[in-house]
Amino acid sequence: MGKHDLLFRKPIARWDEALPLGNGLTGCLLWGDGAPLRFSLDRGDLWDLRLAPEVQDERFTYAEMIDCVRRGDQEALLSRFDSSYERYPYPTKLPAGRLELCVDQPADQVVSRLALREACAHVELTYGSRAVQVSSFLHAENGLGYIRITGGLSGKLAVVPPDYTGMHEESGESAVFHTSLTRLGFPAASMHEEESLHWFHQKTPLELEYAIIAGDQELANGDRLVVYAIAANHDGEAWLEEAKRKVKTALVEGYENALRDHASWWKRYWDKSSVSLPDEEAEGMWLLTNYLFASCSRKGAPPMPLQGVWTADEGKLPPWKGDYHNDLNTQLSYWHYMKANRLEEGESFLDFLWELRPAAKAFARSFYDAPGINLPSVMTLKGGAMCGWPMYSLSITNQIWLCQAFDHYWLYTGDWSFLRDKAYIYFKESAECVLRWLAPGEDGKLRLPVSSSPEFHDNRLEAWLDPMSNYDLALLIYLFRRLADMADRQELYEERDQWSAVLAQLPELAVNERDVLMINAEESMTESHRHFSHMMAVYPLQLLDPRNSERDKRIVDASIYNLEVLGKGQWVGFSFAWAAAMYAQQGNGTAALYHLQQMWRYLCSPNGFHLNGDYRHAGVTMYHYRPFTLESNFAAISALQDMLLHADGETIRVFPAVPADWAEQEVAFQDFRGEMGVVVSARMSSGQLEYVKLRAERAGVFRLQNDFSGERLHLDMGGKTEFIICGRKKVADIRLEAGESCAVTMMK
Structure with a gap:
């Protein structure tokens, strides 16, 4: 058993506490007591993409939204831009279905284990004196699922479609969490058998069709092998027959051969980087979260929406319809992978955004009446608008936060062709849309016609801010500052001057008399709040760096202290991860670790899934619900990595924010990524830095x-x-050629 494997000695009773398996496109949650043992299945491109009628109305425009705000017409804002999110069950991510292995009665004892390094789940079911072992994995490369049963389980294998036809009644509560799948109006799936194969075929009112195909076979040694596929008509004309053929072939080739190739892929993945920490919880969460990342983000597959490849299995729509939230969630999900040196897996998000440029151009034109690109902040797999609170779901500046994914990739890799051919283009096209609506105010400074700061004042009229929010302003400063830098590096001096001129016309960030960043120039944050949007300039944009100047340090320290004064009553999971990231930037490793521990212990499921609220009622926040989303898991690990390595601004600082008790023991990381294509390893023990290695x-x-x-x-x-x-604390310049390495130590 691996040191940090997940181990449960009681039956897992909920889907959001299950053993998670995934290969980027498909996912499986393994849970239950044997009556049945459930394999809840998902596939990342299964979506109901129907748009609400309001989105297709000619009045669905930014100009109309501005007019409603200026008139104070809350009813029109809600009816045209907001209410359809709950009024209609679509668009939404769809669950795939499940497999069930069922015997007549629950097992007397159930022990479940997830082997992280092998990406394989093991469940032992004990019935009296007889023990049955069930092992399962989702193949890292061929996309098929494998289940091996030893010990003679004779239970029935059932292929179960989602409940689209009425077993669950709707609760009448918010559609964000409680809408039954029956509202989608899908027909019942058809059930089929053929020799060793069982499958259902699910048709929809859309073009989409999909199926789960399972092959079930008794082996010569008495074991039982099940191989399954989640197939859809996205896969080609003969999609169903091809999936059946693959399952049959895999049954013949067997479990062990498939496991060997699967384990080889995961070994290569784990070899990319590692950590060694004196804190077992932190080390284990780093390992688990990187496991989750490769399970639900893979090149060639869609990037993770809110729940990755683990859509809810409870007869209802997933929380927040499992959508792509670009006002925090997608961005946080892809904060950590560059430093963790998981490039290929993280490129899924960049590829997705790049391929959506035609949809982003169309939305900029139709909604913003603008050139360039802009994506809805709450959107479908294809970039369609899903509405919701309009000041955030239709924010013009959230597109800039998406730009940062391209900036991170360029800075960490130093790939000049990526800068020229993608990053600069994506930034430039995003700026074209924003420039359409930037205009001088009475003070001569540029401003947007409407502004907000997620998610202050929720969706009330007070959420529309005047003057412009620090959130919008920080993103605008970041956009034009980075554009000027990118143009300068490419010797595009006229364009550099153009971007610099826009930057010079933006107002300064609003800071109150206590040096605390404000929501906008008229309003300070006076109560606990879940979203730190007013502090974007601290993190993740890092426009203010406490190492750069005394003024920056005063503002950063005062703004973080203000969070402490206001308390954590209205925080959710991502608040703790974001706060940890800011403490790491401040150099306060003790506070960073404390906030990570609060999230891991009280706002995460036993399997590690982030559940948003303090569902254990430990008293760390006022929210006690448990909707599963993934972004906070990755934001937390990003903060942990920032405690070990700071590389922004092209200066490498190792162990900049480790707690004092860590430093007195031994802490190390291997093959983290710094800026401009350098890979960094380092170790310290007994309070002394032992070495830094650069490649x-x-x-x-x-x-x-x-x-x-x-x-x-x-x-x-x-x-x-x-x-x-x-x-000491000064900077040494080390010149290296491509492929060259350097080990730095202190002379004895």
Whole structure:
């Protein structure tokens, strides 16, 4: 058993506490007591893409929204831009269905284990003196699911479609959490058998059709093998027959051969980077979260929406319809992967955004009456608008937050062709849309016609802010500052000057008399709130850096202190992860770790899934619900990695925010990614930095802050040695060619 494997000694009674398996496109949740043992299945591209009529109305425009705000017409705002989110069950992510292995009675004892490094689930069911082992994995490459049963379980295998036809009654509560699948109006699935195969075929009122096909076979040694596929008409003309053929072939080839190839893929994945921490909880959560990441984000598959590849299995729509929320959720989900050196898996999000450029252009034109690109902030797999609170679901600046995904990739890889051919283009096209609506105010400074700050004042009229919010302003400053830098690096000097001119016309961030970042120039944050949108300039945009100037440090420290004064009563899970990230930027590792622990212990399911609220009633927040979303898991690990390595601004700082008790033990990371194509490893123990290793993927000069205990440093570059003098906390410039490595230690 692996050190950090998930282990449960009681039956798992809920889908959101299940053992999660995934291969990027498909997912499985394994849970139950044997009567039945459930395999809840999902596939990332199963969507009901029907749009609400309001979205297709000619009055569904930014200009109309502005007019409603200026008239104070809340009824029109709700009816045209908001209410359809709950009025209609669609658009929505769809569950795929499930497999059930069922015997006549529950097992006397159930022990469930998820082997993280092998990505394989194991369940032992004990019936009196007889023990039955069930092992299962979702193949990392061929897309099929495998189940092996040893010990002679003779239970029935059932292929169960989602409940589209009426077994569950709707509760009458908010559609965000409680809408029955029956409202979608789908017909009942047809059930089929053929030799060793069982499947259902689900048709819909849309073009979409899909099926779950399971093959069930007794083996010569007495074991039982089940192989399954989740297939859809996205897969090609003969999609169903091809899926049946694959299942039959896999039954012949067997479990062990498939497991060997599957485990090999996961070994390559785990070899990309690692951590060694004196805190078992933190080390285990890093491992588990990177497991979840590869399970639900994979190149060639859609990026993760709110629940990744684990759509709710309870006869209802998933929380928030399992959609793509671009006002926080998608962005946080892809914060950590660059530093963790999981490039290929994270590229799923970039590919998705890039491929949606035609949809983003169409939406910029139809909704914003603007050139360039802009995506709805609450959207479908294809970029269709889903409405909701309009000041956030239709915010013009959330597109800029999406731009940061391209910026991160360019900065961490140093890939000049990516900068030229994608990052700069995506930023530039996003700016074209925003510029259509930026205009000078009475003070001569540029401003948007309407503004907001997620999610202050919820969806009330007070949420429309005047003057412009720090949230919108920080994103605008970031957009044009980064555009100017990108243009300058490419020697596009006229464009650089154009972006710099826009930047110069933006107002300054609003700060009150206590040096605290405000919501906007008229309103300070005076009560606990879940969203730190007013502090975007601290993190993730890092426009204010406490290492840069005394003024920046005052504002960062005062704004974080203000969060402490207001308390955590109205926080949710992502609040704790975001706060940890800001403490890490501040250099306060003790506070960063404390907030991560609060989230992991009280707002996460036993299987690690982030459940938003303090469902354990531990008293850490006032919210006690448990809707599952994934973004906070990845934001938390991003904060943990920031405690170990800070590389922004092209200066490498190792262990910038580790707690004091960690530093006195041993802490290390291997093959984290710094900026401009450098891979970094480091270790410290007994309060002393032992080494820093740099490996250059691209030629360059890499700036390393001296965090050793002395000034005399030894550089070993493949047998070539160099000795330099560098003051403590000063920066040493280390030139490396592509493929060259350097080990830095302190001279004895």
